[in-house]
Amino acid sequence: ELVITFRVARGQPHRIARVTIDGSASVPMTDLERALRIREGQPFSQASVDAEAAGIEDVYRRSGFGAAKADIGVIPQPPAAGQVPVVVAIQIREGVRTVVRSVKVTDNPSMTESALLDGLRLQSVRPFVIASLAADRDAILVKYLNAGYANATVEARPELNRDRTEANIVYAVREGPQVRVDHVLIVGPERTDVSTVEKQLQLRAGDPLSRDAVLDSQQRLRALGLYRSVTISELRHGEENRRDLLVSVEEGPGTSIAYGGGFELSRR
Secondary structure, three states: OOOOOOOOOOOOOEEEEEEEEEOOOOOOHHHHHHHOOOOOOOEOOHHHHHHHHHHHHHHHHHOOOOOOEEEEEEEEOOOEOOEEEEEEEEEEEOOOOOEEEEEEEEOOOOOOHHHHHOOOOOOOOOEOOHHHHHHHHHHHHHHHHHOOOOOOEEEEEEEEOOOOOEEEEEEEEEOOOOOEEEEEEEEOOOOOOHHHHHHHOOOOOOOEOOHHHHHHHHHHHHHOOOEEEEEEEEEEOOOOOEEEEEEEEEEOOOOOOOOOOOOOOOOO
16 A cells, blocks of 8 residues: 655735736727736736736737747735735737738739628738738638638738738639539428428529538528438539539428417316
8 A cells, every 4th residue: 555645835815916017009908908817806826827928928929029929027025914916027028020012913813802801800000910911811811612612811011111010911823723513402301392402492493602602501401390300412424624512401300380279277
């Protein structure tokens, strides 16, 4: 047998007495304070204090300071009232703020640049946020997928000037062929009419094969409550730019509605 005994010396409890932030010249102090989760009077935890650095740096990155750093110091104070007050000092190194100078799209003959750039997070004169770059690239790609360009690719190329204060963003597109719907095939309806399925479909023969339209059609059919399962799949054939859509539904159990009446007697 092996007996393991833990002897704990608790010592005096440590509590946060004050939180100070220095070095912030470009971001409002109110924004930084909202990002803080530690407050005065809370029990001191080294893990919680260390996590504050990531929150402060995220506020700066969303403001365009991609290289901002937050250094956190812990300063214990003389014990008082049976506990140790702790001052948490946050020292910020802002670095350089990068602003978007221009946003362009190349190799996009099928769609206008204004349509592709509409609604993106990174726009001219706005802060350059590296996380938004990937989100905007995906947003452009989704627009191509919804226009039927199933093999389209989008590459984001940020070009920073020498002092990293400005960024020119270029989205390089490779469209590929546009895929259209050739035939719509519906299988599975027995008790329900095929027209019930057709009314919910957002795609017809000749339409561009839109990813969102396929998902929307599935959701509409499921929302009817008539089908146990709904599947829409693509069928390839000889033409690279044509696809058949196979709409497969499995009906649920039959449902009947009954009406009845009743009466109530009471003694007065």
